[in-house]
Every structure is written in C-alpha cells, then in structure tokens.
Amino acid sequence: GAVVSQHPSRVICKSGTSVKIECRSLDFQATTMFWYRQFPKQSLMLMATSNEGSKATYEQGVEKDKFLINHASLTLSTLTVTSAHPEDSSFYICSASAVFGNQPQHFGDGTRLSIL
C-alpha cells in the first residue's frame, strides 16, 4: 500500500534553532500534502496544505513565516520551523493522497519536536 515517510522521527534542540522536517511519498506521487500538529492527548489540527509547485495554504492562526513549507517535487514536502521556541514543541504529522478525491490519506509516522 501507499507509504509516507517522515523524517526525522524525533528532534531535541535549543531555543532559536530552525528545524526541517521532511515528508516523502515513497511509492506514489502526491500533488498535495498536508501538515498537522498534535498536542498531547488531543486531536490533529491542520496547519497548512502544501501544493507542489505553488505556495502553501495556511490555516488561520498559523504563521507562514514561522512554519515554512516547500513542496518542490511530487514526492517531497518540507516543513521548517524557524527560530523554534519551547511553545513550538509538539508532534508534527504529514499526510499525502495519491489520487485526487475519494482516496484515503496516508500519514507519516510523525516528528516529535522538543525545544529546550
């Protein structure tokens, strides 16, 4: 079945560091990928929609200059948390869908980001 790989799985770094998270669709092309954020014991909240070859669409309240998204190819989207602070600590998950419409989205295993 469709596989989405997310890397790294865990990041621990100092405040002020920028962190890049990669999301790859391994055996299919994804024109659209999605980035979610999840706090402990809570549900997933959509942050942004990543479109190949165009600018990402951000949800209300998500700072685009803070969370930079690049979708340079049909199999790779990256999320960069710039100048991360402790309040950015969270679980970040990406998803991708292989075919437009009526297909399940497949999720990466997530990245646990801890900012000290």
Place this chain on the structure above:
Amino acid sequence: SQQGEEDPQALSIQEGENATMNCSYKTSINNLQWYRQNSGRGLVHLILIRSNEREKHSGRLRVTLDTSKKSSSLLITASRAADTASYFCATDASGNTPLVFGKGTRLSVIA
C-alpha cells in the same frame, strides 16, 4: 476548527468484548475515514466510507454511516489487547481537501 466529535472520549473493555465508538460531524461530507493512532506514532488508515455508502466491513471492523444524522460508528469485534490505541474519525468536504479530525476515542483493551 474541529468538525467531528467522537464519543466516548475514553473506553475501557475486557479482551474479547466488542468496542463501539461514535462520531458526529456538522457539515456535508464527501468521505468519512477512521484512523488508529498508537501512542506517539502516526496514523494508520482503517476504513474509508463514502457519503453514498451506509456500511462497510474490514476484518473485525464494521463502520456505519448515517448522513441524515451526520454520524458514523466504528465497531471492533472480539477486541484484543493490541487494539489499545486512539481512534479518530475524519471527514473531507470534497476532492483532495484536508481532513478534519474529531477529538478521538482512547480505547483500552484489558487482557
């Protein structure tokens, strides 16, 4: 904003029992999907049910959809300890749109 609401928020059962989780949503949907998440891991897709479908089965899983009530249920039969996880429903409005997740049900199956 959150669209789906699952209930119960937490469910604890004995191994071998059936587990039923419910999900309600607010607006029209294209598909409704159920996902499972083990602690600290990503989401595993379980079942997708289309808006024109009423019931779907996959192994020990049974999903129903009632669009008139804007609700869905996930039934896990003959539960196992390995079924312990959080279960989320998610809806999409149309096409390749982002999923809107419910708050999830934390299922604990006690051996």
